[in-house]
Amino acid sequence: MDEAPDTGNMANTGKAVLPLDHAFEPSEEAADHYINRELSWLAFNARVLAEARNANYPLLERLRFLSISGSNLDEFMMIRVAGLVGQVQRGIERVSIDGRSPSQQLAAIREAVHELNAEQQSNWTELRAELEEAGITIADNARVDPESYAALKTYFLEEIVPVLTPQALDPAHPFPFVANEGAGLLFTLERESDGQQIVEMVLVPSAIPRWVRVPGDKAVYISIERLICRFADHMFPGFTIKGDGAFRVLRDSDIEIEEEAEDLVRTFRSAIQRRRRGQVIQLEMESDFDPVAEEILLEQMASSETTIIKTDGLIGVAGLSQIVEEDRPELKFASYSPRYPERILEHDGDCFSAIREKDIIIHHPYESFEVVVDFLRQAADDPDVVAIKQTLYRAGDQSPVIMALIAAAEEGKSVTAVVELKARFDEEQNLIWASKLERAGVQVIYGFVDWKTHAKVSMVVRREGDSYRTYCHFGTGNYHPITTKIYTDLSYFTADPKLGRDAAKLFNFVTGYVEPRKTGQLAISPIGLREKLYQRIDKEIANAKAGRPSGIWAKLNSLTDKDVIDRLYRASQAGVEIQLVVRGICCLRSGVEGLSENIRVKSIIGRFLEHSRIWAFANGEAFPSFKAKVYITSADAMERNLDRRVEVMVPIRNKTVHDQVLQQVLLANLLDTEQSWEQQSDGTYERAQPGEKPFNCHQYFMTNPSLSGRGGALEAGAVPMLALRKGAA
Template identity: 80%
Template sequence: MTQHPIPLDTDDDLDPQAASEGAAERYINRELSWLEFNARVLSEAENLNYPLLERLRFLSISGSNLDEFMMIRVAGLVGQAQRGIERLSIDGRSPSQQLAAIRDAVQDINQKQQDIWRDLRTALDEAGISIADDRRVSAVTYRTLKAYFLEEIAPVITPQALDPAHPFPFVSNEGIGVLFTLTRESDGEQVVEMILIPSGLPRFVRVPGEDAVYISIESLIARFAKHLFPGFAIEGDGAFRVLRDSDIEIEEEAEDLVRTFRSAIQRRRRGQVIQLEIEENFDPVAEEILREQLGIHGGTVVKTDGMIGIAGLADIVAEDRPDLKFANYSPRYPERVREHDGDCFSAIREKDIVIHHPYESFEVVVDFLRQAAVDPDVVAIKQTLYRAGNQSPVIAALIAAAEDGKSVTAVVELKARFDEEQNLLWASQLERAGVQVIYGFVDWKTHAKVSMVVRREEQGLRTYCHFGTGNYHPINAKIYTDLSFFTADPKFGRDAAKLFNFVTGYVEPRRLETLAISPIQLREQLYTLIDKEIENAGNGRPAAIWAKLNSLTDKGVIDRLYAASQAGVEIQLVVRGISCLRAGVEGLSQNIRVKSIIGRFLEHSRIWAFAAGYKMPSERAKVFISSADAMSRNLNRRVEVMVPIRNRTVHDQVLGQVLLANLLDSEQSWEQQPDGSYERMETGEKPFNCHRYFMTNPSLSGRGGSLEAGGVPKLALRRGGA
């Protein structure tokens, strides 16, 4: 599993109206809910059921998550507070009040990270992986480190005196440096020197040899600093790290979007300092220099008694110790496609297919596009691209199709946070190959995940569509749980064409036959579906809502769910990250249960299911997959799709397998309490792990017969069992 921070929901999700009275009793603060989520991620680093390096991975991920939270969410609140913007959060707090609460929670997380790191460091040492930062090493190791420092490090670092004759250097976002307090031996004068660590250097250096010995780059520099400062006595040293405001603001009237984004990316690197992280015993004089020169006004200074930059531990996770990691998992290739000798179009033409990543290979999505690229009967390909990764076979397939003379259109979203540079690069390569590249709307992100292939066949042109809940990113597809839905149904094809016309030509789609598209009518359709459940409950019919989301922050959706709960609708929600809804509050949400699953894979798919008057799970329930979370930004300011699942087989797979397994999971689940905190669920007499279930059972898109595990076991709605 490759190290990745869990994606942070970043855009502001407040409704324009001020928070109502009693808001704190109805809603949970978004930022504090996110911090509660990251605390759950961090708790997995203490999970003794996980291999040691996987626990270290969770610690590292919690650090990456917290860094991004500070650079985006906290930076936004600091900016509001500095400009005197008193816009209230969903629970009625001002920016200053939120910042105060956030700092207390962040302090607790920072301390817990250091406590866990100390425990893991001891366990790593016992397992044969040593961190030599502040420890004595053998003579052989010392000589090896010294040679590495003199040959590989010293030539690329530059000591700089901090005095009136030398301007204070720029410290980049996430930059790490070391300050040294020196005394010149010739005259006893004190000097402060800074060494900024180039981003190209490894965060941890592994000593060559069989023994796994690591040392952080800042500790390595401090250990051999005497070779940098001949004629000086080193009185002290201390490492620091800087986080800056990394949000990008784009003016709506920007004439050249590409040029505007290139400029904005440069500004991001020089954003306001939001957090200065220093070692606990940092020299007070040196600390004051940093505070003054970095201009820390609304920012936070974090003093740590352990390691700065917890996210950097990902380097150690890469150690080649399979005995300390999850057993390697190879996703299955969909059996349905194999039955058609690998011909994706033949398999899809037979009937709709759903693919469940990462248990089933993302390679089938790539093969769908690769086959389209070389198929002489394919006349056109249209594709949305939000995140595609650094090495993208999807991009390669689109380029090959264009070079083969096919009409290829790619909607490249430049506003995909922290992927802007990569997407600019892909856009340039696609355009050179002859792909028609569209950047979509200036003020809306195109977040829908859609591929559309038009093929000439005997009966005329046929459109094949792929709708996904996740990005076209081959690395993420190995660790994110997502759904890919393939169909050749003409109704979906016509709606997909209207969606692309909307993004490329601003032609608002009318008379849609299948899809719900935001920001046009997706919200309204959700409301209608919820209201129908309320009506059914009032008429004494079975009424239930099941949903799986990454975040639930939209006030309108939450209020609709509260109304449904009060009407007697049974609501079960699997919300991985932020939930501003208070579950289980008598008279408000007593019929709502919210749980979060944190485990080996990152839960990412979005699914809605509505009972429609029948006991769940039912073949008559209305089931949808979506690219959108229940957030204001997804429903109001993004181009998203919600896709109805009407094929009987696929419907049963999504509802009766994927969604139901998530509801039944007990081993990896946390249940939300009315105060917004989360508690691990009791596993009960029959523990159930949905990740293990899908790893060890046949693919959903299989032929339905016996495979290596003897068929897909039937799940039953019994809490804690299968």
């Protein structure tokens, strides 16, 4: 590109656009039909970043979006870009869905990454000025008052210097190892006695906070690297500092497990150690880096495959999350406390009694995840419960779910936990949990070597009279105490015997490799979920061709599977109206004449992260209808989810729950205009126009009574009814 695009007015234009044709023209059909997965993800992160300029959000929440963008981009480089680099190095020429080779994708990605980094720095410059106006000062390169200066100097000398280890870079001192996500500084020094020049490296220990808050009532922050530079002369007496520069390293963090691994636990412990020493994927450094030191750094750490980011702004944008925690409630979203489901309260907190009466759907984070924990706690305490089986993908570092399972085992229950060791960046924590569960007497299973167990299922078997009843929880999100407060997900509780039998088959499949030949209700990947989706899409195609009502509505995090996309294209060509809410990656290109003119795609980015997965099919009736087939699932429409993960898709047959999922959760997402981005036929996204009656689905769910609390809430008018807009289906 001859000129850098003007990305400084994204808020004014309502666009968050990254080019989709970086330096390469793929085959005509592939380019016209599909969007590159990696560039689609970068476009998603551009939408996240655009929220940092959203004037409707409080200032610190805008800063939070900037830090999330930085964190997202770091992970993208460590996993997705690292994977492509590995393919290039091994000579793998597998082309992407849009026809690009790995090297062609890398070229396009690097250009887009540089643009995104530049946009992050532009956002930071603006937010920093606004923070100053709001009384939060970033003193990196600014003078501070004498009192603050003295406090910083004392803090540096007493708290920081003891943990720093300057190291000379010369033949007698090997170049030190810099860990993944590690940061450091290089100083070019001149000895005052003889004028000899040396270069010193100071690595920043990961235990030191990224930002130091100056003691006092004023909110004054200085980054750790600027603090070290400001007082570096105290570390190097007898030297004159001629130049300095800060840098940060990202390494290949993907973990590959060979199929013949005999001991998964030992293998993962070793792999986690190797991750810290992976090849350097990105080297981020200040633009005014001292030239002598820069040459040494590049020689020692960079390769032809390393992405070099030079910036005159902030290194490590993700670290801004620390400043977001400043105690300024007026600069953040109004606090929100999730509701506890009234249906459970009406049964005096007895989860089993409430579920026996009727199926329950819980919508997180608007309704408390505590009910899921209480379900397991009650199972642990109930003398009539004989067995608990639980999948654990991500559970966090303080998990009440883990504690409930341990309590159940200590009470003598038969407890089985399927702990997924391959949950990226949670492998180490999951190993810790597995060890604690085993010590408590829980039967811990690690599942398949080459498939991740991503399904979210909890199963409780309870003795009732002369028989046993199975209670199940099926979720679209993880059993994680933190993410359940910010991710929108669905929890479905049922005592349906068919679903109970299917859940038992699922666990037998994971724990004993006993593949279920037939299930009554559940669709399970990788042995039948894909086929179930095909069956439902094909039914809509047949209905459209026969002149009957047809339609497909779905809410997903990602849509990348080529075969599913092609099926949806065929449905569009047959006249099926399709509406998709895809938060992140979407390789489908909507609105293309003759291909997908009947498909609309939107992405919702807002206060909460949309995470639930829902499919709905008209099934021969106009929307909405109880005859519509509605499913919730743990799986996205990605090849990995459908072919290389254990996932479940659950049909919703109870009328009340069916109406809540279809006419409230899914429909509210389709109707949202205030947080939505609409995909254009060229694959770019533009903010939706709010229209005369703006609608914010997050605000709608925060301000309405509990959907799961009262079975007749919809019919009684306690929950405002929604209606699909004319021409939208």
